[in-house]
Amino acid sequence: TKLIYLESPNSWDYKMQDLPAVAELAKSEGIITVVDNSYATPLYLQPIKMGIDMVLQSATKYIGGHSDVVAGVLTGKKEMMKQIFNNDLMNMGNGISPFNAWLLIRGLRTLHLRMDRVSATTEKVLEFMKTHPGVESILYPLDPTFPQYELAKTQLRAAGGLFTAIIKADSMQQVVTFCESLRHMLIAVSWGGHESLVLPKCAGMEPSDFDPSDSEHRMIRFYIGLEDPQFLIEDIRQAFQQIGF
Incomplete structure (x- = not known):
């Protein structure tokens, strides 16, 4: 090695x-x-x-x-x-x-402000999602329910804007409908920018391969950007309503 x-x-x-x-x-x-x-x-x-x-x-x-x-x-x-x-x-x-190179220098000038804002907003969104009936569980390193929470506390000063929600869904279509119902969060693979994004783990999967008993198939990765936290919470709330929650 x-x-x-x-x-x-x-x-x-x-x-x-x-x-x-x-x-x-x-x-x-x-x-x-x-x-x-x-x-x-x-x-x-x-x-x-x-x-x-x-x-x-x-x-x-x-x-x-x-x-x-x-x-x-x-x-x-x-x-x-x-x-x-x-x-x-x-x-x-x-x-x-x-x-x-100039764009990166520009980004570095506000990195600390953006990271602190993203982290604070993410915590507020998580507070809402952890008690929502449509959410089975969440994964976020500095949440006390995270399996490696004790390790995360020793290494991370904060955890930024990326987390994963395992939602309650009986079909792949429910997961897709939830994501497509979000009005202010694009479905996209990247993260770290100014706008909030989501990505379902089942993206690219055939509907016949979707297994609701497999929690990974119901995973949705959220990236929380610089928007107002209540603005995002209301968007998530109405998206859950579209799938019966």
């Missing part, structure tokens, strides 16, 4: 790894560690301080913050980054355009 690649938390059920423990084990075996930190950003989780060698960020998401740039960031110790730059990036890499 030459490299351990982690995503912590991941972006569907938010499973986490004990990063200091992984880093310690990897270093004892001479293995390089890399963490995808797109979920938390450097504001809420700093893996390098926990012993991880390199950190990846999808700058398309929170760092850009406006859904108008495609880019990524790799950070690590100076000597390691210098080696990657000289041996790999210059030969095989793709240089970012000056305008996209």
